[in-house]
Amino acid sequence: xxxxxxxxxxxxxxxxxxxxxxxxxxxxxxxxxxxxxxxxxxxxxxxxxxxxxxxxxxxxxxxxxxxxxxxxxxxxxxxxxxxxxxxxxxxxxxxxxxxxxxxxxxxxxxxxxxxxxxxxxxxxxxxxxxxxxxxxxxxxxxxxxxxxxxxxxxxxxxxxxxxxxxxxxxxxxxxxxxxxxxxxxxxxxxxxxxxxxxxxxxxxxxxxxxxxxxxxxxxxxxxxxxxxxxxxxxxxxxxxxxxxxxxxxxxxxxxxxxxxxxxxxxxxxxxxxxxxxxxxxxxxxxxxxxxxxxxxxxxxxxxxxxxxxxxxxxxxxxxxxxxxxxxxxxxxxxxxxxxxxxxxxxxxxxxxxxxxxxxxxxxxxxxxxxxxxxxxxxx
Amino acid sequence: xxxxxxxxxxxxxxxxxxxxxxxxxxxxxxxxxxxxxxxxxxxxxxxxxxxxxxxxxxxxxxxxxxxxxxxxxxxxxxxxxxxxxxxxxxxxxxxxxxxxxxxxxxxxxxxxxxxxxxxxxxxxxxxxxxxxxxxxxxxxxxxxxxxxxxxxxxxxxxxxxxxxxxxxxxxxxxxxxxxxxxxxxxxxxxxxxxxxxxxxxxxxxxxxxxxxxxxxxxxxxxxxxxxxxxxxxxxxxxx
Numbered sequence: 001x002x003x004x005x006x007x008x009x010x011x012x013x014x015x016x017x018x019x020x021x022x023x024x025x026x027x028x029x030x031x032x033x034x035x036x037x038x039x040x041x042x043x044x045x046x047x048x049x050x051x052x053x054x055x056x057x058x059x060x061x062x063x064x065x066x067x068x069x070x071x072x073x074x075x076x077x078x079x080x081x082x083x084x085x086x087x088x089x090x091x092x093x094x095x096x097x098x099x100x101x102x103x104x105x106x107x108x109x110x111x112x113x114x115x116x117x118x119x120x121x122x123x124x125x126x127x128x129x130x131x132x133x134x135x136x137x138x139x140x141x142x143x144x145x146x147x148x149x150x151x152x153x154x155x156x157x158x159x160x161x162x163x164x165x166x167x168x169x170x171x172x173x174x175x176x177x178x179x180x181x182x183x184x185x186x187x188x189x190x191x192x193x194x195x196x197x198x199x200x201x202x203x204x205x206x207x208x209x210x211x212x213x214x215x216x217x218x219x220x221x222x223x224x225x226x227x228x229x230x231x232x233x234x235x236x237x238x239x240x241x242x243x244x245x246x247x248x249x250x251x252x253x254x255x256x257x258x259x260x261x262x263x264x265x266x267x268x269x270x271x272x273x274x275x276x277x278x279x280x281x282x283x284x285x286x287x288x289x290x291x292x293x294x295x296x297x298x299x300x301x302x303x304x305x306x307x308x309x310x311x312x313x314x315x316x317x318x319x320x321x322x323x324x325x326x327x328x329x330x331x332x333x334x335x336x337x338x339x340x341x342x343x344x345x346x347x348x349x350x351x352x353x354x355x356x357x358x359x360x361x362x363x364x365x366x367x368x369x370x371x372x373x374x375x376x377x378x379x
Numbered sequence: 380x381x382x383x384x385x386x387x388x389x390x391x392x393x394x395x396x397x398x399x400x401x402x403x404x405x406x407x408x409x410x411x412x413x414x415x416x417x418x419x420x421x422x423x424x425x426x427x428x429x430x431x432x433x434x435x436x437x438x439x440x441x442x443x444x445x446x447x448x449x450x451x452x453x454x455x456x457x458x459x460x461x462x463x464x465x466x467x468x469x470x471x472x473x474x475x476x477x478x479x480x481x482x483x484x485x486x487x488x489x490x491x492x493x494x495x496x497x498x499x500x501x502x503x504x505x506x507x508x509x510x511x512x513x514x515x516x517x518x519x520x521x522x523x524x525x526x527x528x529x530x531x532x533x534x535x536x537x538x539x540x541x542x543x544x545x546x547x548x549x550x551x552x553x554x555x556x557x558x559x560x561x562x563x564x565x566x567x568x569x570x571x572x573x574x575x576x577x578x579x580x581x582x583x584x585x586x587x588x589x590x591x592x593x594x595x596x597x598x599x600x601x602x603x604x605x606x607x608x609x610x611x612x613x614x615x616x617x618x
Contacts, residue, residue, distance in 0.1 A: 002500045009488040287484045290445060291498045291545070292473020294466060372445045376480070 003297070007304045014277070018309065021273050025313020025352060026320070028266045032348050033321025034328075035255045037338040041329070052081075052211040053113065054218055055240035056204040059233040063088075065200035066230050073224060074206055079217045081209045084109035087187060087202035091154030091163060093144070100140050101182035102154065103202075104190040113207045116174045123148070123169020131189050133168035137180030139329070141170045152183070159194040206234070263355060270359035274306055278363040285367050286375030295368040302364035303357060310356020311349070318348045381425055381601040382418040383610045391418040392553065392585055393442060398451035400437055400608075411437045413608040415451070419553075419587065424579045426599035427589045434608045435589040436557055442587060443476045443555045444468045456552050473501050477546030481558035483538040485530040491517065491541045492526045498549040516544035519582075520574055536567030543574055553585035554578065560595050572598050 011018050056074070058064035065087070074083045089102040107128055111119055119127070119135060126148075127133045136146050146152065150167045165185050173180050191198060208217055218234040225232045278285070285298055293301075322340045329338035382391075395417040402409045411434045419425055427435045440446040441453060444460050452461045455475060463471060485494045495516055499509045517523050520540040530538050539559060546554055556575065560568035572595050578584040579600075588599060596602050604611040 005493065006486070006489065006497075006500075009486075009493070013488045283484065284486050287480075287486070288497070289469065290443075290472070290478050292469055292501045294469045373440050376445075376484075 003301060004304075007301055007308065010277075010281075010301075010305055011308060017273065017277070021270055021309050022313040022316075024266055024269055025310050025356075026317040028262050028355075029314040029317030029348055029352055030321045031262055031317075032259065032351070033318050033340050033344065034325065035259055036344040036348070037321070037325045037329075037340050039252065039255050040341070040344075041338045052208045053237045054206040054208065054214060054221070054234050055237055056206060056221055056232050056234045057240070058203075059222075059231040062203070064230075065197060065202060066204060066232065068199050068201055070204060070225065070230070070232075071201075074204060074221065077217065077220055077224065079209050079213045079220075080206055082109060082113050082207040083204055084113045084207075085187065085201035085204045086110070087190060087200075088158075089154070089185075089190065090157045092157060093152065093154055098144070100143075102134075103182060103184055104187040105184045107186045107188065110184065111171075113205055116178065117171045118174060119169050119171050123171075126168035127186070130166055130168060131186060131192070132164060132166050134165040134183050134185035135169045135171050136167055136183045138170055138172050139180045140183060141167075143181075146170070159190070159197075161193070163193065205237075263351075267355055267359055270306070270309070270355070271362060274302070274360050274363040275366070277305075278302055278367050282367075282370060282375045285370055286372045289370070289372045290376070298370070299364045299368040302367050303360045306356045306360025306364070307353055310352045310359070314349055314352020314356075317352075318345050380418070380420050381423055381603070383416055383603065392421040392423075392456055393417065393419040393587070394452075394454040395442070396452045396454075398438075398441065398453065399449045400434070400441065400446075401449045411608050412441075412448070415608070415610055417603075417610065419585065421585050422579070422583050423601065424575075424586045424599045425588070426596035426602045427587070427605055428591070428593075428596050428602055429605035433605045435605050438605065439555050439557050439587065439589050443478060444472045470501075473498060473549065475552040477549070477551040477554040479539070479542050479546050479554060479556040479559045481561040483530070483535070483542045483562075485538055485541055485545075487530050490527050490529055491522060491533065491544075494530070494541055495544045495548050497545060502549065512548050513544075516548040517541075519547065519577075520544045534567070535563050536570055539563065539567070539571050540574065543571070543578075547578065547582075547584070553587065556586065556588040556590075558590055558592075559588065560590065560592050568592065568595065 056066065056070075058066055068085075071083055071085065074080060084106045086106075087104040089104055091102050092098070093100065111117060111124065123135060127135055134152065136152075140146065146167050148167050148169060152165045152167060154163045154165065155161075156163055165183070171180065171184075172178070187201070206217065206221070208214060214236055218236075221234040222232050288298060288301075289295070318340070322345065325338045325340055395415060398412055398415040398417075399410070400412040402411055415438070427438065429435050437446065441448050442455070444463070448461055452459055454460070458471060458475075460468060460471060485491075486497070489497075492513055495513045496509055499512055502509075504512065514523065514526070517526055520543050522537060522540050522544065525533060525537060525541075528537075530541070533541065539562075543559075554575075559575070560571050563571060575586055575588070576598055579586055586599075588595070590596050
């Protein structure tokens, strides 16, 4: 573009103003990256939830248990490939600030059903061998420096007392946004040590033969246990994860509301700045038209300025978010896995350009319609 | 030859016929130009003089295709410009007209070189060709050594010389100068008029200039007086 030098020179005309406008895009798109990562974190990997898995919980509440005897009855249902179970433990490691999820799982079936978590054969064998064994996620291990062979003491809250676990292995996720911030240990250890709740589990996970068969199997499960003391609510893993998030409020709406307000403000501020910048240059724009720049070319010049401002600010903001979010994720593990995906990054950049175009459009149209004779009179 | 009688004695570079320009302010109509006729041949140097509000700048704007007349016609080098679309008029302007303004109107964030290069950005010339043209234009106005200076680093006279270089760089059919010496001291004004003189005599440029300055007008071959929108007389300079 032969006129790029003109566009660039115009941006450097009022350096402070340009820097501040780029800065407002930077802040807005840093926030965009952060909010998008938070949304992903709150969804708890709902996006990556297995399509072939159903979660069965107590219909009254997630915190109420289900009988262990349901396992065999679930396995007998048509369309069910495998069944595993899990129970929330809720222990404290050293102090309350060191929160991380701990879940008691069936040692034989959990990692069969959750094949998207990867464990080495040695770790798997160690987990099966030792009743007090546990496996920790990669991000949890990084956070506290846990290594294979370490002993993790937890203070029970639901089941009081001091509990100790041996790290048998570290699991990873096959997807980049997989949640590896938790710890799994053997349910038989919990069953043996706990004072109450024996013979129950927190929830069941049912693996389907055919992911398309989810609706029918869900209905069959809930009908099977209807009119019993422990009625069930069966839903897809994605819906289960979403209902987990809803316990904290409508995070999606909150994020969307904050994002909308930020972008509307950005649009108004940038639009106003561009309008002032163009109004100050009416005389120069008239000169450009006098020497032969067409109305459309003048429009493109102004839009190019707006796009350059938006593109630079948006890009820097997104890069900063991408660079800083892993640190934030480590510092605030209760927020889950925070991650700026390439899709979020691309979407953010396109959004920055769209906001830039929208902000520059009115001033650009004004410049395009500018009458040379009128503008020259003002010089 | 310059003629204002509208009889059309022969082929002319700039031919103006029965030109009217009326501005409307509310219910009031202001007749800025009334039935104006003018013929200017290639290579002529014409000065328009007259009191403020007599329509000099309006006439210049119409001749340069910056404004449209209420009625009448303007033909330049065979192109009737009064009925051109805005887009065609813009490209016609780029090809045929070089403008020089009283306030220079340089882009302050561009160097002298970049300011002069502006009209060439609309052409298909390569970067090297554009550079050659710009250097030549700046050499003609004696500013080859100030190429990379910004307008704020130049005197008023030098800024106007850059403006002249910008006006001539694309080798237009004619130059329109609106009070080119109006913002300059006597010495700088004389230097500017010397350059315009050279453009007419050495480079055979056609120049139409609006001025209040009699000394600047004296340089022209013909001085035309405009009063209340009517061209009153044609006087050969020095006669």
